[in-house]
Amino acid sequence: MFSRIPLLPKMLLLTLLVGALIWVPLDLFHTQRLAELMRAQQMAQLEFSAQEDRVYFDHFLRTYHQAARFFGAENRLSDYLDQIEANGSWQTDAVITPQQVDLPPPWLPRTSVLRIFPLPRFVLLLDSDEQVREIYASGETPPPHQLLHPQAILMQLSHSGVLMSNVGGIPYLLSSEAIVADDGRLRARLILATPLDSEFLRNAQKPGVEDHLTLLIRDDRVVASSRPDLIPEGETVATFKHHYMILGKSFFDYGVADLFVQFATVMSTSEVEALTRELRHEERRLRAFTAAGLLTAFLLIIIWVTRSVRRVTQQITSFSRQTLGVDPQELSGDELKILALQFTALRSEIEASRAALTEAVEERTRSELEAAQQAQMVALLRNVTDALGVGVLRLGPQPQPLNGVMERLFACCPTLFSLAEDEESAEREVIDANGRLRVFDLHRPLEEFLLVLEITEARETRQRLALALQAIEHTTEGVFVTEADGTAILVNPTLARLIGIDEEGTRQRRLPLLPLLTDDPQLRAEVEQGLAQTGSWEGDLTLHTDTGNHRLWLRLGQVQEQTSDTLHYVGVVSDITERHLATERLARYAEELQQANEEVKSFASILSHDLRSPLVNVKGFVGELRHAVTTLQPLLDGTQAEPLTPEQQQLVKETFSADIPEALDFIDASVRKMDRLIQAILTLSRLGRRELKPEPLPLGPLVEEQIESLRFQLERRQATITVGELPVVLADRTAMEQIFGNLIGNAVNYLVPERPGRITIRADEGVNEVQIHISDNGRGIDSADFPKVFAIFRRAGPQDVPGEGMGLAFVQTLVRRHGGRIWFQSALGVGSTFSIALPRQPLTSLPSHRRHAA
Amino acid sequence: MPPDHQTTLLLVEDDPGHARLIEKNLRRTRLACPLRHVSDGQAALDFIYGSGTFCGETPPRQLIVLLDINMPGLDGFQVLEQIKTDPRTRTIPVIILTTTDDEREERRCYELGCDLYITKPVDYAAFSEVVQRLGVYLSQLAVSA
Numbered sequence: 001m002f003s004r005i006p007l008l009p010k011m012l013l014l015t016l017l018v019g020a021l022i023w024v025p026l027d028l029f030h031t032q033r034l035a036e037l038m039r040a041q042q043m044a045q046l047e048f049s050a051q052e053d054r055v056y057f058d059h060f061l062r063t064y065h066q067a068a069r070f071f072g073a074e075n076r077l078s079d080y081l082d083q084i085e086a087n088g089s090w091q092t093d094a095v096i097t098p099q100q101v102d103l104p105p106p107w108l109p110r111t112s113v114l115r116i117f118p119l120p121r122f123v124l125l126l127d128s129d130e131q132v133r134e135i136y137a138s139g140e141t142p143p144p145h146q147l148l149h150p151q152a153i154l155m156q157l158s159h160s161g162v163l164m165s166n167v168g169g170i171p172y173l174l175s176s177e178a179i180v181a182d183d184g185r186l187r188a189r190l191i192l193a194t195p196l197d198s199e200f201l202r203n204a205q206k207p208g209v210e211d212h213l214t215l216l217i218r219d220d221r222v223v224a225s226s227r228p229d230l231i232p233e234g235e236t237v238a239t240f241k242h243h244y245m246i247l248g249k250s251f252f253d254y255g256v257a258d259l260f261v262q263f264a265t266v267m268s269t270s271e272v273e274a275l276t277r278e279l280r281h282e283e284r285r286l287r288a289f290t291a292a293g294l295l296t297a298f299l300l301i302i303i304w305v306t307r308s309v310r311r312v313t314q315q316i317t318s319f320s321r322q323t324l325g326v327d328p329q330e331l332s333g334d335e336l337k338i339l340a341l342q343f344t345a346l347r348s349e350i351e352a353s354r355a356a357l358t359e360a361v362e363e364r365t366r367s368e369l370e371a372a373q374q375a376q377m378v379a380l381l382r383n384v385t386d387a388l389g390v391g392v393l394r395l396g397p398q399p400q401p402l403n404g405v406m407e408r409l410f411a412c413c414p415t416l417f418s419l420a421e422d423e424e425s426a427e428r429e430v431i432d433a434n435g436r437l438r439v440f441d442l443h444r445p446l447e448e449f450l451l452v453l454e455i456t457e458a459r460e461t462r463q464r465l466a467l468a469l470q471a472i473e474h475t476t477e478g479v480f481v482t483e484a485d486g487t488a489i490l491v492n493p494t495l496a497r498l499i500g501i502d503e504e505g506t507r508q509r510r511l512p513l514l515p516l517l518t519d520d521p522q523l524r525a526e527v528e529q530g531l532a533q534t535g536s537w538e539g540d541l542t543l544h545t546d547t548g549n550h551r552l553w554l555r556l557g558q559v560q561e562q563t564s565d566t567l568h569y570v571g572v573v574s575d576i577t578e579r580h581l582a583t584e585r586l587a588r589y590a591e592e593l594q595q596a597n598e599e600v601k602s603f604a605s606i607l608s609h610d611l612r613s614p615l616v617n618v619k620g621f622v623g624e625l626r627h628a629v630t631t632l633q634p635l636l637d638g639t640q641a642e643p644l645t646p647e648q649q650q651l652v653k654e655t656f657s658a659d660i661p662e663a664l665d666f667i668d669a670s671v672r673k674m675d676r677l678i679q680a681i682l683t684l685s686r687l688g689r690r691e692l693k694p695e696p697l698p699l700g701p702l703v704e705e706q707i708e709s710l711r712f713q714l715e716r717r718q719a720t721i722t723v724g725e726l727p728v729v730l731a732d733r734t735a736m737e738q739i740f741g742n743l744i745g746n747a748v749n750y751l752v753p754e755r756p757g758r759i760t761i762r763a764d765e766g767v768n769e770v771q772i773h774i775s776d777n778g779r780g781i782d783s784a785d786f787p788k789v790f791a792i793f794r795r796a797g798p799q800d801v802p803g804e805g806m807g808l809a810f811v812q813t814l815v816r817r818h819g820g821r822i823w824f825q826s827a828l829g830v831g832s833t834f835s836i837a838l839p840r841q842p843l844t845s846l847p848s849h850r851r852h853a854a
Numbered sequence: 855m856p857p858d859h860q861t862t863l864l865l866v867e868d869d870p871g872h873a874r875l876i877e878k879n880l881r882r883t884r885l886a887c888p889l890r891h892v893s894d895g896q897a898a899l900d901f902i903y904g905s906g907t908f909c910g911e912t913p914p915r916q917l918i919v920l921l922d923i924n925m926p927g928l929d930g931f932q933v934l935e936q937i938k939t940d941p942r943t944r945t946i947p948v949i950i951l952t953t954t955d956d957e958r959e960e961r962r963c964y965e966l967g968c969d970l971y972i973t974k975p976v977d978y979a980a981f982s983e984v985v986q987r988l989g990v991y992l993s994q995l996a997v998s999a
Contacts, residue, residue, distance in 0.1 A: 605956050609924050612953040616974045617871035623975075624878065666871040784932060799894070799926040 004333040007309070011302045015295065027287065034283060035276045042272055043247075046212060050247040050265035053206060053214050057263055060118055060204040065162045065175045067117035068192045071109060072177030077125075080107040081179065081187050090133045105136050118203055120175075120192035122147060128186050130154060139199075144168030147193055156258070157191070164196070164257035171196040171216070171223060171259050196261065198233060201226045212247065212267040218260065230268070244268050309335040316342045324349050378402070391452035393417055395444075402449075409440075409452055417452055419444050427455075478552075478573030480513055481559075486569070488513040495573055498552075500545055517543060517554065517573065531556060531569065540576065551580035602791060610677055610793050614670035621663035621670075628655045628663070677793070680806050684792065687813050692732035694818075699726035699736070699772065703761060706741045713748050719757025726763050727770050729838050735814040740774075742807045743834050747776035749801045750832075769820070769837045777831040781824075789824065811836075861989035862914035865891045866898040866933065867951070868925040872974065876920065876951070883982035887989060895928025899936060902943055916992040918985060921968075923952040923959065931966065938967030945995065947988050951976065 071077065084090055107125060108114070122143045123136040132148055146153075146168045157163050157176040164173055175192045194200050196216055201224040205214050213231065216224040220237045231240050249264040251257075313335060320326045320342070326349055332338075382403040385392045391406030393399050399417070401407040410417065416428050417440070425443045432438050439459050443451040472479045478495030482488050488511055496502065499516045514524050518541045530537035536557040543550040553574040560567055632655055634640060635648055644652065700723070707714070707721055714721065721744070729736075744759070751757035755777060764771040781789060785796030792809040815822045819839045826832035863880070867873040873891050880889060892898050898921070900906030904913045919937065923930035930950060937943045949970040950963050960971050970984060 605954060605959070608956065609952070609954040612974070613869055613872070613924070616953050617869065617875070619975050620875035621871065624875070662874070666874065670871060795926050797927060798896075805926075 006333060007306045007335045008299075008302055010334065011306075012299065015298055015302075019291065019295070023287075023291065027284070031280050031283065035280065038276050038279055039272065042275065046247045046265075046267055049209070049212060053209070053212075053265045054250065054263060056206045057204050057214070061162055061173065064118055064120065064173060064192065064194070067120065068175040068177040068190060070113075070117065071123065071192070072179050072190050074107070074109045074113070076109060077107040077179065077188075077190075080105075085187075090127065105134055107134075108136055118194075121194040121200070122192070124150065124191040124193065126150070126189040126191065128188060130189055133188075143193070144170065147172075147191075150191055153191070154189075164259050164261065166259055167193065167195070171218065171261055173200070196224055198224045198226065198228045200224060211271060212265055215264045215266055217249070217262045217264050223261065231266070240266070243270065245272075306335055309339055313339045313342055316346055320346055320349065324353065385451075389454065391417075391454075393450040393452060395448050395450055399450075406452060409454070416440065417442060417450060419450065478571075478575070480571045480573070482513050482569045482571070484567040484569070486512045486514055489568075498545075498550065498573065498575060499543065513571070517541060517552065519544070527554075527556065531558065540580075549577070550575055551577040606791060606793055607681070611674060614674045614677075617670035618667050621666045624659060624663040625667075628659050631655060676804070680792075680804060684806070684810065684813060687810055688817070692735060692817060694730045694732055696728050697731050697733055697736060698728045699740075699763070702733070702736055703740050703744070706737065706744050709741070710744060710748050714757075717748065717751050717753075717757050719748060719751055719759060721759040721761065724760070724762035726761070726772065727765055729770055730840070731818055731838060735818065739811050739814050739836065742811045743774045743836075746807065746834070747774055747778065747832075750778040750797075751776060752779045767840075769839050771835055771837045773833050773835045775831065775833040780828040780830050780832055781826040782828045783826075786826075790822070861887045861916040861918060861985075861992055863887055863889045863918050863920060863985065864898060864901055865889060865920045866893075866895065866925070866930070867891065867920070867922045868893050869922070872922070872951075876976070879976070879978035880982065880985075883978055885982045885985055887985070894925050895930065895933040898933050899928070902937065902946070916989065917946050918988050918992070919946055919948045920951050921948055923950060923954070923963070931962065934963060934966045934968055947992070949984070949988075 104111075105125070108123065119138050121138055121141070123138075124132050124143075124147065125134040125136075127133050130151065132150065135143055135148075137143060144167055153163070153165060153167070153174055154176065156165060157174060162173060162175045164171060166172070167174075173194045173196055177190045177192075178186055179188045179190065181187045201214055201216060205226045213225065213227040215222050215226070215231060217237060222231055222233050222235045222237075222240075225231045225233055231244070237246075244266040247265045247267055249262050251260065251262055316339070324346075326345075381392065385403045386405055389405055391409045392402040393406050393410070394402050395418075399410075399414075401410045412432060413430050416430055419426055419442055423444070425441070428440045428442060430438055430440075436456075438454060438456045441453045441455045443453075445451060472490075472492050475492065476494055478498050479490070479492040480488055480495055481490035491501070491513070501511070501516065514527060518524060520541070523541055527537050527539075536555075538553075538555045540551060540553050543552050553576045554571060555574075556569055556571045558567055559570050632652060635644060635652055703723055703726060707723070713719075744761070747759045748757070751759075758777045760773075760775045762773055764773070779797065781796050788794035788796045790808050790812045791805070793805040795803060795805040812822050815836050815838070821837045822834070824832055824834045863885075865873055865876055867876065870893070873893070877889060877891065890901065892901055897907060898919065900908045901911075902913055902917070902919075904911055919933075921930045921933060930952070934948055934950070937946055937948055944967075947969040948967070949972060950968045951972050951974060952959070953974045955973045963971050969988070972981065
């Protein structure tokens with residue numbers, strides 16, 4: 001309904017409505033505010049006026065007082081008094097007749113002078129006895145009776161000021177002046193008296209004031225009013241308060257008063273309101289004018305806008321009519337609405353037209369397009385299939401290759417590419433001219449087309465891949481593949497078994513693999529650094545598992561996929577635990593062999609010396625014997641004719657008694673020494689060859705036995721032996737007896753007499769071996785003699801203990817045959833500790849001949 | 855004065871047989887210098903330094919040491935090393951007399967500073983000649999000093 005109204009009135013209405021809505025409260029508020037402001041302004045103004053009135057009134061009172069003085073000083077009065085004094089009497093005898101204004105008494109100042117002062121209502125002239133002699137009244141009202149006998153008043157007036165006092169029930173303003181002669185005598189007295197009535201007030205008010213009036217109020221009742229027509233005398237404050245506002249109300253502060261009379265300035269409230277109203281009216285007029293202007297301007301704008309809208313509508317209408325040939329509905333109402341409707345109609349019209357047009361064009365070109373498209377499709381198919389390496393064959397009585405690939409395939413083996421009626425796909429194999437087995441995959445997606453794809457390589461790759469996977473699956477090496485971040489994606493069974501994980505689980509859980517192989521963070525960092533720098537890493541690591549430690553050799557390398565940038569790491573883990581152990585063992589054997597070799601050399605050297613030494617003697621003394629024979633032969637063979645000289649006899653004697661026995665003794669000793677040496681070597685050799693019979697052997701009792709056999713020497717040397725707890729070892733009893741007998745014997749034999757001998761025997765039990773230490777505080781061994789200690793026939797230090805230098809060589813041989821070690825620590829003059837280590841599992845497998853030398 | 859009268863021979867030999875043979879043979883070559891015999895290395899050093907068992911005995915000014923290698927206690931190597939590393943005794947000629955002809959041993963002796971290495975049994979004529987020459991050398995050394 002609303003849309004049927006044209007835009008112009010609608011907008012106008014809307015503007016007015018909105019304007020009114022905004023304007024009215026705004027106007028109300030504004031007016032209110034203005035009125036308040038005006039009232040405040042006016043009040044301030046009035047208050048000022050009230051103060052002014054008051055000042056004026058006070059001034060009037062003061063002038064009134066001055067008037068009394070002035071009147072008293074007037075020459076005319078003194079002249080008059082002179083005249084009366086000269087006459088000796090007053091004109092009237094106490095009969096007081098008030099004089100009228102128009103008949104001023106001769107003592108009253110001239111009119112020109114009187115005009116300066118406010119004229120008092122009554123002027124009384126009193127004689128020296130203060131009796132009223134003459135009265136001048138400016139009005140027609142007669143003076144009240146009390147005024148004529150002013151003695152009471154004079155009492156109050158004595159200090160020559162103005163006095164406000166009640167005279168005959170009416171408040172009066174009084175002022176008096178004494179006229180004094182040169183000699184100080186009182187000649188006369190003037191009293192000025194004016195009732196404080198409305199008339200007085202009119203005179204006392206500032207001239208030209210009309211907007212307000214002044215009042216004298218006594219006991220809340222008006223006694224005088226400057227406008228009795230508005231507020232008459234006698235009215236109470238309560239009565240006029242409703243229509244007037246009292247602007248100033250104050251008591252007198254000038255002169256003396258025995259009355260409580262207030263001076264007030266009041267103003268009619270209607271006066272103020274009228275003023276406000278007028279202002280408001282003016283304001284409204286101004287605003288109405290502005291509103292009218294604005295409205296007009298707005299109207300003009302609306303008209304202009306509407307006209308533009310209407311013009312666009314007309315153009316659309318004419319476009320519809322002329323171009324589309326549609327007669328649009330003539331509408332009236334809101335121009336914008338019309339525009340929208342027309343536009344919608346136009347749009348649907350245009351859309352319909354376009355659809356029709358498109359349809360027509362499509363219809364016409366469809367057939368042409370189809371043909372072109374088909375050709376294009378065939379070309380595209382040819383290109384695509386060629387690029388893909390798929391052969392396309394059009395089936396029929398004469399199969400026709402549709403692309404290059406097919407042409408080549410067809411040329412190779414034309415009969416191969418056919419499918420039976422019920423087949424949709426098949427694989428065909430053929431051996432080509434080069435003797436290579438080729439495989440083709442045939443597909444018939446449509447009735448007349450056959451797609452042929454050569455899958456020879458794919459199949460070969462697949463087979464290779466299967467083989468490779470099979471190899472990885474079954475190899476004894478651990479193989480794994482990880483992603484670039486180290487998470488496992490393939491772990492072969494060997495490795496899975498080794499590191500004790502579920503192969504399938506690892507792949508699913510995406511475990512980082514390296515921490516499974518080593519828990520050494522430093523090594524891991526090293527591996528990662530190696531991979532980052534060179535892309536590969538190789539090294540050994542130790543894997544701790546439940547079944548024991550494994551020594552692993554890890555080779556890691558990065559592999560980049562050809563089709564993408566994805567990086568993988570391939571690792572091969574070899575369990576080299578056995579190899580490692582073997583290597584260690586080998587190293588140990590090599591070391592032992594080296595040592596044995598050295599010992600053999602040394603042994604050979606020692607033998608050559610020690611066996612040669614007696615031989616040299618034998619040879620030398622045989623030479624001596626021969627020399628003796630040579631010397632004696634000429635003397636004793638009987639060929640000499642002459643008898644022997646005493647010298648010759650002496651020589652013969654000496655040769656027989658000294659040289660020859662000496663030579664024979666040395667030869668004998670040497671031969672015996674040789675025999676001993678050979679015996680010793682044989683013993684050593686036997687030790688090396690003798691079959692050991694290991695048995696569980698408690699060392700404690702065995703050692704005790706040995707000590708027991710040395711009991712005599714121990715007592716002689718006052719030595720003590722402390723034996724700790726000794727274990728049970730698996731060893732040959734005889735060998736152990738020899739070993740401990742020898743070691744303990746040495747410890748005892750090399751004690752020194754300077755201090756009591758202390759020998760300690762104790763054992764350390766390790767995991768793999770048992771160590772037994774025999775310590776003494778004997779003479780010790782000089783470090784220079786260390787190499788001789790275990791050497792055969794060699795002895796260190798002073799030769800004060802008998803021996804052949806064989807003992808420790810035997811001991812060493814026996815210990816070694818048990819797979820053990822022997823060593824010592826010693827300091828000259830302090831003592832020695834000989835230690836032997838025996839394995840818990842003796843190395844029985846070592847062949848005895850390896851040990852022959854030592 | 856013949857040099858051999860001033861030169862003392864110190865024989866260090868643990869084997870009494872060897873010592874006796876050397877003594878006898880040297881006598882037979884009519885080498886006139888005095889011969890002293892000690893049977894171990896420590897005694898030899900004591901004699902050279904005039905210490906130990908030889909305390910108070912002034913060591914001879916001209917001395918040639920005949921030294922066996924294989925001896926119990928201080929062996930020949932140790933004695934040789936001591937003599938040849940001490941500046942006071944470095945000029946004393948040392949002749950090694952030993953039964954072994956081990957090349958390593960011989961090399962070691964020369965490295966330690968021995969003046970002659972002789973393998974037993976000894977050719978005493980040649981040996982005597984050498985000793986005499988060494989005596990001459992020593993006396994010249996003494997004169998020049």
